[in-house]
Amino acid sequence: MTTLYAILLYVATLIFVLGLAYRIYEYASVPAPLKIPTMPAPLTRKGVVLRILGEVVLFQSLFRSNKWIWLFGMMFHLALWVVLLRHLRYFIEPVWTWVVLVQPLGKYASFVLFIGLVGLLIRRIVVERIRYISNPSDYLLLILLLVIGSSGAMMTFVKHTDIVQLKAFILSVMYLELFHWQPLPLDMPLLIHLAAVISLMIIFPFSKLLHAPGVFFSPTRNQVDNAREHRHVARWAIEKFETSST
Amino acid sequence: MAKVNFETPAFRPYPLIPALQPDVMKGEGPFVAKPNMQEPLGYPGELLDNWQEVAIAKMGELLKKYRSFRVFLDACVKCGACTDKCHYLLGTADPKNMPVARQDLLRQVYRRYFTWGGKLFPNLVGAQDLTKEVLDDWYNYYHQCSQCRRCSVFCPYGIDTAEISMAAREIMDCVGKGQKYCNEIIGKVYKIGNNLGLPEPALRDTLAGLEEDIKLDTDVDVRLPLNEAGAEILVVTPSADFFAEPHIDGLVGYAKVFHQAGISWTLSSHASEAANFGMFIGSYDNMRRVALRIREAALDLKVKRIVFGECGHAWRVAYSFLNTLAGPFDFLDQRYPIPQHICEFTYDLIQRGALKLDKSANDHRRITFHDSCNVARASRMGNIPGGQFIIPRAIIKATCNYYYDMPADTIHDQTFCCGGGGGLLTDDLMELRVKGALPRMEALKQVVDNYGVTHMAAICAICKSQFTKVLPFYGFRLDQIVSVHQLVSDAIILK
Ligand code: HEM
Ligand code: SF4
Ligand code: SF4
Numbered sequence: 239m240t241t242l243y244a245i246l247l248y249v250a251t252l253i254f255v256l257g258l259a260y261r262i263y264e265y266a267s268v269p270a271p272l273k274i275p276t277m278p279a280p281l282t283r284k285g286v287v288l289r290i291l292g293e294v295v296l297f298q299s300l301f302r303s304n305k306w307i308w309l310f311g312m313m314f315h316l317a318l319w320v321v322l323l324r325h326l327r328y329f330i331e332p333v334w335t336w337v338v339l340v341q342p343l344g345k346y347a348s349f350v351l352f353i354g355l356v357g358l359l360i361r362r363i364v365v366e367r368i369r370y371i372s373n374p375s376d377y378l379l380l381i382l383l384l385v386i387g388s389s390g391a392m393m394t395f396v397k398h399t400d401i402v403q404l405k406a407f408i409l410s411v412m413y414l415e416l417f418h419w420q421p422l423p424l425d426m427p428l429l430i431h432l433a434a435v436i437s438l439m440i441i442f443p444f445s446k447l448l449h450a451p452g453v454f455f456s457p458t459r460n461q462v463d464n465a466r467e468h469r470h471v472a473r474w475a476i477e478k479f480e481t482s483s484t
Numbered sequence: 485m486a487k488v489n490f491e492t493p494a495f496r497p498y499p500l501i502p503a504l505q506p507d508v509m510k511g512e513g514p515f516v517a518k519p520n521m522q523e524p525l526g527y528p529g530e531l532l533d534n535w536q537e538v539a540i541a542k543m544g545e546l547l548k549k550y551r552s553f554r555v556f557l558d559a560c561v562k563c564g565a566c567t568d569k570c571h572y573l574l575g576t577a578d579p580k581n582m583p584v585a586r587q588d589l590l591r592q593v594y595r596r597y598f599t600w601g602g603k604l605f606p607n608l609v610g611a612q613d614l615t616k617e618v619l620d621d622w623y624n625y626y627h628q629c630s631q632c633r634r635c636s637v638f639c640p641y642g643i644d645t646a647e648i649s650m651a652a653r654e655i656m657d658c659v660g661k662g663q664k665y666c667n668e669i670i671g672k673v674y675k676i677g678n679n680l681g682l683p684e685p686a687l688r689d690t691l692a693g694l695e696e697d698i699k700l701d702t703d704v705d706v707r708l709p710l711n712e713a714g715a716e717i718l719v720v721t722p723s724a725d726f727f728a729e730p731h732i733d734g735l736v737g738y739a740k741v742f743h744q745a746g747i748s749w750t751l752s753s754h755a756s757e758a759a760n761f762g763m764f765i766g767s768y769d770n771m772r773r774v775a776l777r778i779r780e781a782a783l784d785l786k787v788k789r790i791v792f793g794e795c796g797h798a799w800r801v802a803y804s805f806l807n808t809l810a811g812p813f814d815f816l817d818q819r820y821p822i823p824q825h826i827c828e829f830t831y832d833l834i835q836r837g838a839l840k841l842d843k844s845a846n847d848h849r850r851i852t853f854h855d856s857c858n859v860a861r862a863s864r865m866g867n868i869p870g871g872q873f874i875i876p877r878a879i880i881k882a883t884c885n886y887y888y889d890m891p892a893d894t895i896h897d898q899t900f901c902c903g904g905g906g907g908l909l910t911d912d913l914m915e916l917r918v919k920g921a922l923p924r925m926e927a928l929k930q931v932v933d934n935y936g937v938t939h940m941a942a943i944c945a946i947c948k949s950q951f952t953k954v955l956p957f958y959g960f961r962l963d964q965i966v967s968v969h970q971l972v973s974d975a976i977i978l979k
Contacts, residue, residue, distance in 0.1 A: 263556055265551065267934045268548060269551060270550070271549065272804065273769065275863070277862060277864055278869035278870040281870065300640040301564055367504065369564050371564060371608035372562055372608055373562070374608050374609075375601070375605075391577065446558070448558040449560070452555045453640070455555045456641050458644050459641070459642040463864060465805070466803065466807060471808050474549055
């Protein structure tokens, strides 16, 4: 079991990192040939950074459009970050002080995460319009995240796992102690938790989870409103029409 | 009011989101372009035998050329925030008029041919083969999008269904299934110089007639010059300004403003059209070709500035794309914005006190203002973000005593489309146009009831034509829509 999970973790990490890197490369290399910011848009780069930050941190546009989705989405994503930070303690030794400090808070983040996800799932099932646009994959992804969240919370609140042993396993995987990995504690919640996380990592670069890098590359949000002052031409357009300067 | 075989939607007591009615707007879509309308634009005349192959190849090409297309197809999380934001969904209740569902018509095919998930597990991720039924849905529902960008305001990733619609129309054009209305018009621009096919002599006559009218009205010689080389300003305006009501009153307004400012100006018969339908069909090539006429006219007439008349999408192309498509404009006077909007021009004069305006001349009107989508969400005026909302209102307030805004969630960047933008202003789409106007008509009704508003002013040729047609369906009079520069025209005191 230890070997299987260790190998799967390597495979998943590889797919996640390479897949995501390739997607980001792709997004970065496809040009935006026209200026299409959704107006009113910032007039400066700095303004654009603030606009994107507003979208990433506060989900500004979503707040304007739908308070319920915003609320549940915010609960889920915020809690996700807190939980992820909390997980850092499994990967670093010695554990940084601030990671220790978020632990008590992080413990309850899983409830927030859970409520957020359940809220989103219920809306997806109950609201006719959202049900209409949902594919099986949209439900499954939420369920997968719920599985991750609930199996994780199980370990925190119900059936504790041998954390010291787990950490030894993780560090041995991280430091590439190939085939000399420390044994993984064989608890059901942990095995489920890890299997679900591995699936999520593999799915990530091939699914709508690409919204996370996508939000930074969206031309309607990341362009400066300066079309009259600065000429903006894509390379392919220059090549095709032999326009002279940029 | 034309005879029709559909029902005008009733005003809703509250802005409830309608229950979905699948397929109510299913149909054949607008008239298909004939071969002689396709070919001048560089498209095949009829649906190709291998259309499927060509369509997928074209999609692949667009994925490499447009980041918007690429990112938007991947990034949507189906959160549903956009589902109630489209005026066509609100007016028709057809679920395929929800922005995300409209995108999905293309996304399902993208997933099938360009993503692993769709290749391996099509049912899981809702991927679809590109069949004839899918193509028919594309044609029908991508011509039920006015490319107004309202959905993009509300999407957490700014996904702009207009971009997807444009790409879809470009793909359909490339397989030989173009829309008659848009493609015929672009052909006319190439052949004659404007959307209406109005040749130079007719244009000259019209302008002379207008000069006479103004003289009769005001006893002042206000000129509307055509092709006058050496003028300071080239004015490019939608050709509807030359003959349609209330557009033409706006044109008279521009003429009076230039007269008053004492600046020489001219129209051009080569570029006698501000509209650029190349944008509606998502064709960079055609949009560029149409835009280049303006550059050529400016060079030929040796003008120093370019000013655009009241037209929404034309202003988008002018403001956001002209520099890209037809620039650089280093031969023009760099002290002025290139290009400039007529409202910016008039506003500057008002600010400097250079226009004498008698507001009481408009006292028989109580005005509200319709923000046109392409001006509101795809361009700017002035030098601060949101100037496009401030400047036209400032002009109206300088020319009228009674001004009232429609509800806040229906104006500025949340404005509702008139229902006829994006290449849909054609009689074969009348039902869609009437139904799509519902949210705007409801907002208008509110200010009519609450403040006794009598007229709605606009700065877009398409909006004006559309409202003239649809206002009567909702119990208003067709002449309740006015041009902003018509208000200026009526208030200005000429010397
Ligand atoms: C830059 C970071 C991210 C931003 C700005 C972001 C933003 C958003 C927003 C605005 C939504 C729509 C609202 C909602 O349904 O919650 C959303 C949905 C979603 N996000 Fe993220 N997200 C980010 C990272 C992530 C990550 C790392 C995950 C993965 C585990 C994730 C998983 C999801 C899922 C599953 C949904 C869909 C929820 C549903 O089905 O309704 N997001 N995201
Ligand atoms: S708001 Fe954006 S992400 Fe959400 S469903 Fe609509 S297009 Fe997709
Ligand atoms: S661009 Fe406008 S018409 Fe098109 S889907 Fe979005 S809201 Fe609807």
